[in-house]
Amino acid sequence: MQSTDVRECSIARTLDLVGERWTLLALRELFLGNHRFEAIVRHTGAPRDILTTRLRKLEAHGLIARSLYQERPRRYEYRLTPLGESLAPVLTVLREWGDEHLAGPDGPPATFTHSCGAKLEAHVTCRHCGEEVKASAVRQAAP
């Protein structure tokens, strides 16, 4: 009777990396162009010490890079690496879901535009057939 049989899974791995509290909000700020520690603290509300550990972890895994933007006194800011930028779809989908299901009577708290000129409304599609991916359309392949 083995009582644990924890599933090896890319979802779990991704969450191990970016699923802790504040991490995705910090990344959101970087995507929005706020690269400084103080700005991230202000806009996320994260405790400064926690934010430090989150940023260090993201840096250690190559999602962000710390760069000196000023000598004397030495000041650092954070920038997304290409790997970090590849998380854009994750944030986009989280925002999309919140926009659709958690918005108040005034609609979503912020809107975004895509480079095509339209208000950004994103959806997840199958690369092969182009159809929107729905829960009922996905099956685990035989291992």
Place this chain on the structure above:
Amino acid sequence: MQSTDVRECSIARTLDLVGERWTLLALRELFLGNHRFEAIVRHTGAPRDILTTRLRKLEAHGLIARSLYQERPRRYEYRLTPLGESLAPVLTVLREWGDEHLAGPDGPPATFTHSCGAKLEAHVTCRHCGEEVKASAVRQAAP
């Protein structure tokens, strides 16, 4: 000097609901067809008491429903509501990112098929132009 200016944001709202530890893994199990408490504990590794509080919260917000599947002794299982099923894209994108960036030499730990017959590889596209959404192509609209 107002020191806090926390951003109202759909990402934050979504994470408030499903961003705590274990929550998304529990939802993953429901998507995979494991509806029972014991199965979720086994496959996620979540502590039983924590899992209980997570499931209660999801239920309170209408993402899942608890249903009696057996009288004497009364036993309940959990099922996704339509609202819960609408989270599929979130899990899909998290898995996609992990598949692509955290897989070992043997590739991703599990693969999925789409109803179109192909191995599921999903991406996030703009509803308007159909292009894949990249970090650099998104700008916040003027408030």
Place this chain on the structure above:
DNA sequence: CCCACTAGGTTGGATTTTCCAACTAGCATG
């Protein structure tokens, strides 16, 4: 010179959350 201010952190200690193992209820089965 002294003070205030900036910015990216660190520190100590209180608070909260999580974790874990053991236990319960209510019934079925051998």
Place this chain on the structure above:
DNA sequence: CATGCTAGTTGGAAAATCCAACCTAGTGGG
């Protein structure tokens, strides 16, 4: 009557988080 199944609940230890204050290394004002 003992054992097992399943969805929890409980108490206490361990860990993570939170918070306010502090630090460093400078700049600008009076």
